[in-house]
Amino acid sequence: MAEPNRPLYRAYLLAATGVDCGERTLRIVVPITIAIIFLLLYMSFRSVAESRIVMLSLPFALVGSFALLWILDYNLSVAARVGIIALAGVAGETAVVMLVFLDHAWEARSRAGRKTREDLHAAILEGAADRVRPLLMTVAATSRRLRRFAAPSRCPARRPDR
Numbered sequence: 001m002a003e004p005n006r007p008l009y010r011a012y013l014l015a016a017t018g019v020d021c022g023e024r025t026l027r028i029v030v031p032i033t034i035a036i037i038f039l040l041l042y043m044s045f046r047s048v049a050e051s052r053i054v055m056l057s058l059p060f061a062l063v064g065s066f067a068l069l070w071i072l073d074y075n076l077s078v079a080a081r082v083g084i085i086a087l088a089g090v091a092g093e094t095a096v097v098m099l100v101f102l103d104h105a106w107e108a109r110s111r112a113g114r115k116t117r118e119d120l121h122a123a124i125l126e127g128a129a130d131r132v133r134p135l136l137m138t139v140a141a142t143s144r145r146l147r148r149f150a151a152p153s154r155c156p157a158r159r160p161d162r
Contacts, residue, residue: 037092045099054095061091090142094135102127 034055041051065084074080105127109119 041096044096050099050103053099054092057091057095058088061087086142090139094139097138098128098131098135101131105130 038051038055041054042048045051045054062084065087069076069080102124105123106120109115109123
């Protein structure tokens with residue numbers, strides 16, 4: 001019989017909980033999923049540059065979510081991970097919609113024969129200004145729906161020592 005004060009070896013603990021197998025699976029599934037998302041964005045926009053713009057918005061959202069978890073002193077629980085996935089979806093959706101509005105503003109100016117640097121700047125301001133209010137309303141509604149999952153009373157995500 002094992003001694004009660006003797007710690008379990010990490011390999012036995014991981015094998016018993018299935019963590020090692022899950023991490024190996026995620027190392028395969030996550031890059032494949034990101035590649036599929038990029039492919040779908042490329043098929044939608046027909047542009048590698050625009051697809052990369054949308055994909056580049058996701059790390060900023062993820063850094064912000066991890067920073068907020070750190071500031072609020074929350075654990076990286078399953079609920080927090082689900083929230084981070086939801087946040088990444090909202091950030092991707094926001095980037096796609098903003099990019100579509102910017103493209104429409106630029107195309108309208110291009111059809112009018114205005115393709116200077118100043119026209120590009122004006123198209124960016126016009127496309128962003130047209131979309132700011134609906135964008136903020138969408139993000140606020142989504143955040144409000146997801147906020148109830150992050151409430152400490154419903155999800156004990158705080159560290160147990162506090």
